[in-house]
Amino acid sequence: MYVLESADKAYTSRRGTVHALRSVSLEIPKGSCVTITGPSGSGKTTLLLTLGGLIRPTSGRVLFHSVDLGGLSDARLAQYRNQKIGFVLQTFNLVPYLSALENVMVPMMFMHRSKNGLAGRARDLLGRLGLGDRADHLPRELSVGQQQRVAIARALGNDPEVILADEPTGNLDPRLATEVLDTLRELNEKDGRTVIMVTHSPEAARIGNRKLHLVEGTCQDGALPGTVAV
Amino acid sequence: MRLRTILWKELLLRKSRMISGLLAITLGIAVIVGIQSVSDVSKRAVAIKLDNLGSNILVLPQAASVDDYYSADIDAPTFPEDYVERLATSMLPSVDNLSPKLTRRVKVGGVPIILTGILPASELASKPIWQSAGLAGDELALACGTSPEIKEGPSYVDEKLQRKAIDTLAPTEILVGSVAAERLRLSDGGTVLIEGRQFQVARVLPTTGTIDDSRVYAHLHVVQELLGTGPQVSAIEIMGCCAAISDGLLGKLRNILPDTRIVTIGQIVSTQIETNRLMAKVSVILLVLIAMIGSISIANYMWANVEERRREIGTFLTLGATRGSIYRLFFAKAVILGLLGGICGYVLGTASAMVLGPQLARLSVEPVPIYLLWSLGIAVAIALLGSWYPTYRATRLDPASILQEV
Structure with a gap:
């Protein structure tokens, strides 16, 4: 599904050039559950956001179903993120003045399809994640665990093929973290979705059937330096 | 849910800031409507006096x-x-x-x-x-x-x-x-x-x-x-x-x-013409000043709003919002502010003219309905003008950078 060919990402400023990714090449088949670990600043999030079409590689290619994401227009990339990707973020990024239900509906709304039935689907997703009775609550009225589950429900809004999770358990206590990891595992195993998760936690990393380790922008966990076949 | 749900909920969430942003437009429009209303009555009064003077x-x-x-x-x-x-x-x-x-x-x-x-x-x-x-x-x-x-x-x-x-x-x-x-x-x-x-x-x-x-x-x-x-x-x-x-x-x-x-009858005519021209010039100068002040005020408010909502905008862009969606979101907000400012400004300006006209100029001022349309048009234009650059900046935000901000 994903193929990275010598993907390189460099940030240039007056203080010099920083290489967040150094010629990363890897393949991620559909249905994988991949965890990405590494020290801070190693390029984990950059890699995740590159897969999510939010960062264009400086050089090399990122292919999704053989389509070069780097060659897509901004509008097509937005469409790709909206329809193919579900993002789960460490800080949840819920819109504070929208209810749980409305937050789940945000990506559906951007899909420009008929607005009918969106609320029903959002309610079903919240119910699946055990938040059926919290649909009308604002984020501040929910616990952090509930907020993260709302974020997961939102990620599922457009029934994406891929879940990209950036430290989804980083702000959660161990019990809530386990709940969230179980949910992600279920999305991978039961739904067949590809889950790619960045984490600092060795516990969280265990849910992956493949583990990538990044150091200074280079994947060290492959057969060849900088190359990982998953 | 539609974009307008987001729009209204956000406006209501930050009411006090919205009101302060609205104030400049409202006062500006009120000044224009007030002056125009008094000026119109004044012109008519002079015209009637001229008429009574005869040929x-x-x-x-x-x-x-x-x-x-x-x-x-x-x-x-x-x-x-x-x-x-x-x-x-x-x-x-x-x-x-x-x-x-x-x-x-x-x-x-x-x-x-x-x-x-x-x-x-x-x-x-x-x-x-x-x-x-x-x-x-x-x-x-x-x-x-x-x-x-x-x-x-x-x-x-x-x-x-x-x-x-x-x-x-x-x-x-x-x-x-x-x-x-x-x-x-x-x-x-x-x-x-x-x-x-x-x-x-x-x-x-x-x-x-x-x-x-x-x-x-x-x-x-x-x-x-x-x-x-x-x-x-x-x-x-x-x-x-x-x-x-x-x-x-x-x-x-x-x-x-x-x-x-x-x-x-030169003196009368030229005085009237000069008075009319002076009033027209004053109105235009005021309009330009108010448009500038109103635009700057709205720009300031929208700029602050964009900064305040960086994470939210970044999230929207991450979730698949296009730049067009962000433009619609902020321009729709500007239109609402303009409409509210136009209506409030018209009401305030007309009321002021009706109260102050008889006291200051001994003129009885009546509401001029067409000024409501002008007020709405000018206020919306000012709000859109002031919102343009902040909105443009909002659409240029890099969601990847925002997501990585602590």
Whole structure:
């Protein structure tokens, strides 16, 4: 599904050039559950956001179903993120003045399809994640665990093929973290979705059937330096 | 859920900031509406005063001066009465009430007066102050012969001037200015002998404080006959619209009557024109200033709003919002602010004008509905102008950077 060919990402400023990714090449088949670990600043999030079409590689290619994401227009990339990707973020990024239900509906709304039935689907997703009775609550009225589950429900809004999770358990206590990891595992195993998760936690990393380790922008966990076949 | 749900909920979440952002537009629009409302009433009031003063354009023979006209010099030149017809048939817009006059000084019982021949209806119509003073309805009809009974009697009907409704003053009737009436000891219904002919006083006119108070008015054609001038007149008074005068009405009149002198009652007209121009300039300057202040204020508010919502915008972009969606979100907000500001500004400005107008300028101000549309248009334009750059910056936010911000 994903193929990275010598993907390189460099940030240039007056203080010099920083290489967040150094010629990363890897393949991620559909249905994988991949965890990405590494020290801070190693390029984990950059890699995740590159897969999510939010960062264009400086050089090399990122292919999704053989389509070069780097060659897509901004509008097509937005469409790709909206329809193919579900993002789960460490800080949840819920819109504070929208209810749980409305937050789940945000990506559906951007899909420009008929607005009918969106609320029903959002309610079903919240119910699946055990938040059926919290649909009308604002984020501040929910616990952090509930907020993260709302974020997961939102990620599922457009029934994406891929879940990209950036430290989804980083702000959660161990019990809530386990709940969230179980949910992600279920999305991978039961739904067949590809889950790619960045984490600092060795516990969280265990849910992956493949583990990538990044150091200074280079994947060290492959057969060849900088190359990982998953 | 639609974009408007996000829009309204966000507006309501940050009400106080929205109100402060709205305030500049509201006050700006209120100032414009207030000034325009008072200015409009003021213009109308001046126009009515001008109207009451009577004609503001004089057509004189080429060789005559304005002094000749007012002094009614016996040798003052004249021109053919046909010139009235030329003007009347020219269909010039903004020309009302042509009043041809033949004026001469005569003595009545040893008392010098100014005898003025008029075509009565037009003369009276160009002097509304007389009408308002009592020469209206039946009395006016009596004076001008508008009633059927009078029309059946001996009267002049000027066939050539059909476009201008010209009623008649009976050949034996006169109107007498207040000063002349005092000198001649005349009152309504009295009789007097002028140049050997007996006249009855149809009405003593109220005091105007002008040369007209010393005049005795009879029908133009009667005066022409009495003085033996033939179909000649000393002047044609015209009531022309001030704006039309400034737009070249005098030149057009000169083209129609090239061998005449055409003068305006300059001070009055030019003062009014200058006042109107000054008010227009002040309004434009204020409009520009307010547009700038309003735009800067809205830009400031929207800029702060974009900064405050960086994470939210980043999230929207991450979840698949296009730049178009972000433009719609912020421009729709600007339109709402503009509409609210326009309505509030109109209400506040109109209310202020209605309250302050009578106190400060002794003018009664009424709401002008069309200003609501202008207020909405200007306020929305200001809000969109002020929002453009912050919104552009919002669409250029890099969601990847925002997501990585701690």
